[in-house]
Amino acid sequence: MPGMQARTRRQREVLDFITGFIDSHGYRPSYSMIARNFGLRSRGGIERIVSELESQGLLTRERVDGHFSIEVNPSDNFRAASGGVLIDWLDAPCEHNREPWELHPVILPEFILGYQTPERIRAFRVVDDALERSGINEDDIVLIELRKFVRDGTIVVAVVDGNSTYLRKYFRTGSDIELRSGSDGDNEDNIRRPADRVEILGVYRTHIRPIA
8 A cells, every 4th residue: 555664663674674685685585584584483473474564565475386476566655745755763772862853764855865775774873973084973864774794894783782782894803793983903992792792783875964
């Protein structure tokens, strides 16, 4: 149905995963693949969520050779009445008090997204000046592409120890991940943890600076 969005957080997560999987692999994930990604033993819950997304007009399922094929429907579900697009805030632990404007989606001109789709982009407010040398300051709004797999040197948003979220440059160091403010490994703003204590949420695409 035009103008609708996925109604629940889990529905949005499943839709984002399917869209990202198709973008990364060139083919559609199975119900079992989706279930494994979310740590579910049964694919029944995923089938129900996909069915709900289909009823909202966000997905289409077709039976091919005895198996369901999932197709993401191109739509203007995230288009704002103003002619822009609505970008949700990144769902991540934060240590700052949210501003009133952070309680509502960000409205952006559509051209800013380039080839990206709104479903793949989230907004995140920068919490420190660690990347000031890269032109990104505290309180800037960065646009993040949802993605788990990144290369060394990529600016990412990552959750550390399950309770703090940072914007840093990603580097893999043996079994550890180092989140750096620059290319060197000796800076007080750098964070180093075992890989299982760092969750990559997405990669930096661009940023917006609110008018002071």
